[in-house]
Amino acid sequence: MIVRERFRGLFQKYLLVLFMAVAIPLAINGIVEAWFGYRDQRARLDQLLGVQAASAAAEIHDFIYGITNQLGWLVQVPWSDEPDERRRTEALRLFRQAPAIVSLALLDNRGLERLYVSRIGLNRIESRTDRSADPAVIGARSAQVWFSDVSYHRGSEPHLTVAVVGNRPSVGVVIAEVNLKLIWDVISAIKVGKTGFAFVLDRPGRLIAHPDISLVLRGAEEATSKPFRTIRDAIGPAGAGFATSRDVHGHEVAAVAAPVAGPDWTVVVEQPLAEAYAPIYAVLWRTVALLAAGTMFAALLAYALAHRMTEPIRVLEEGTERIGAGSFDHRISIETGDEFQRLANSFNNMAAELALAQEHQERIAKLKRFLAPQVADLVDRAGDDSVLDGRHAEVVVIFCDLRGFTAFSAALAPEEVMSVLSEYYEVLGRAITQFAATLISFSGDGLMVLVNAPVPVEEPALRAVDLAVEMQKSVQGLIAGWRSRGYQVGFGIGLASGAATVGRIGYADRFDYTAIGNVVNLAARLCASAADREILIDAEVAECVRGKRSLVELGDRQIKGFDEAIPVFGISFDTP
């Protein structure tokens, strides 16, 4: 539940933003690096294969020109008409030095064959056959060194005819047949990378050299040479960089070509693409691995940060909810050392104040039950209710009740009784509140009110008398209404002043404020003896209001519970 909520709202936003903030630059950097790495590697591969191709071409060139150079030694001396034994010795020596030469023909300046030596066939000495029309002779005379097209001996071994002329016509021409199979020693020694190799194609694109000699021996076949020609054609003109193509087995290869001048061949070096690109793949893999690691790190970081940012908010949210629900003792615990902590502290302070306020309200509500709202407020403002503690105080006690109410209530329906009582207490309550007196208790139609306690007031007796007058006036108004409905009830009040013990009594949540002492009894007795429309006061109260309110001396009266008769006074008032 909490987890699902977490992936909504702020957490999600923070997570996304923080992740993007790290992952996007990382990804861009990775891609850029990979791209440049790829380009660098490609350029390096280009260069590497280019060098390999050039070097392979140079080796093939050396092979061919090594032979033509040696042939050149045979055309140094002008021919005479005599047989030349020395030239035969030289030719046979050349056989030993150049194993690729199969046969040699030496022609004089007229194009007549003077000497022919062969490894396989019979030698011919001074055959004087006219070979001046031989394309080899014509070609060599125009270009110094002439190469034939490659021919495949018995359809298998590639052979090349080379003709060389000397630096003057009189030295004649030498024509040699070269077995190109021997290039194998050169070509098989060329290694490109780990498994790459070089091969040679002639002008029409037939295979004449390859590390696998069995392919060369079938070079004349279209099926053999075609895949190699395809690679050559894919490369296009030399210098265009490496090309990718497929080899005989269909594997992709990177290949670069270099020309061999003279016989007009092409040397191609090829390397399996997988091998050639291995460094590129390594770079890419490294980048991918770094990206993956970086992204993971970004995700973790984003999660941690988002969590760190939203967790205080969540705690705040939860805390405020609980405080709002009334748990004012709940404290939001955030130790981030930043605004969140300050906010949490504010909430905590607010909660504490709310708790205090609620406590006040509860106390006031309790106090208001038996204190005048003003008094209650006073107690509340005082900040403590020590004012309600038990003590001795000079108080004025007021008792009042209805006359004939018991008989009246017995005759009526309960709803009507309650309605009458409601009206009665309504007016009395208003008067008590108005005079800031303290309602101590009420039972049925009787009521006890205290003046000058728990909060002292000025001239309590006078205030009590005025309150009593007000009460009489109000209730007599009601009584007039009731009488018109045929109910015979009256209302009497008794007041007494003196010392009493006042204080809070009760248990648990049920507390009352009350007064105990003779003065209470006296007030109650005075009330009991008061007739309708009468307000009876004791001498002490009378002394206090004498001259200020109109007193009526009623003489001494025998009051129940008191041994002697005591002076009783009445307060006269105008009936509305």
Place this chain on the structure above:
Amino acid sequence: MAGAATWTTSLHAQKLAMPVIGYLCAESPELFASRLKAFHQGLGEAGFVEGRNVAIHYQWAEGQYARLPALAANLVARNVDVVVAPGGAPVALAAKAAAANNAIVFEMGGDPVQLGVVDSLPRPGGNITGVSSLSVDVSPKRLELMHELLPTAAKLAVVANPTSPTANSQLQKLRSAAETLGVHLQVLNASAEKEFEPIFSTIAQEAGGLVFTSDPYFAFRSRQLAELAMKYRVPAITQSRDFPTAGGLMSYGGDFAQSHRRAGMYVGRILKGEKPSDLPVQLVTKVEFIINMRAAKLLGREFSPSLVSGADEVIE
């Protein structure tokens, strides 16, 4: 447990599955030692070593060429992976006749196309390929060399093995060469060791030169021939370098070390899964001319400067 058992079984099977080469040879191991060494060298270059990753089953005919078909049949019956038929056309032909399905790699001096062993050099066809050392092709060259050593001799003798499948073609070429060179050709036959001595004694009386045609039977008896040549003081030339090395005068022929080595490499490639029909017949590029100066001195002959300069090896 079951897995371990399977593994052991497969390992065992693998060991059993080590490829087997059937080596069919017309001669004895002693005579063939140098060739066999070259063959093993080639096999090693292809990645195979006898006893380690390849087994070789040998069949020696000990010079009795008539036994070759039976020995070839033995190898075929053993169902070897490759039959090697080195040392001449008779061996190759015997192997080809016996083996219907086995791959065959031959080593010979003759022309395998002309002998009907293969269809063509680049596309041998069937299940057979191999190496040819050119020794047969250069028989006329031996006649030419002997003619050069004995330019005044009007008659030169040629020794042929009538049982050899290449004898007729060689003699034909030799006759044509003799015509070109302007010498009379005397043809002598030998197909057994006992026939050697009478030939040398005959030529010794006529003070001529003796040219041996290319034939494995002669090649493998170079020591014997050299001894007879020196005994009867007859100038002779054979195809094998073993002859001048053993004291004979001179030899001209294909380099057998090269041809046997290449045959070994081809066997390796076939064992690795290539088909013989995809491997063109190789011709040995190297034809070597060896002369023995000591033998010339004993015979009272002298090599011309051009012969000496043309020799690949001169034994002093």
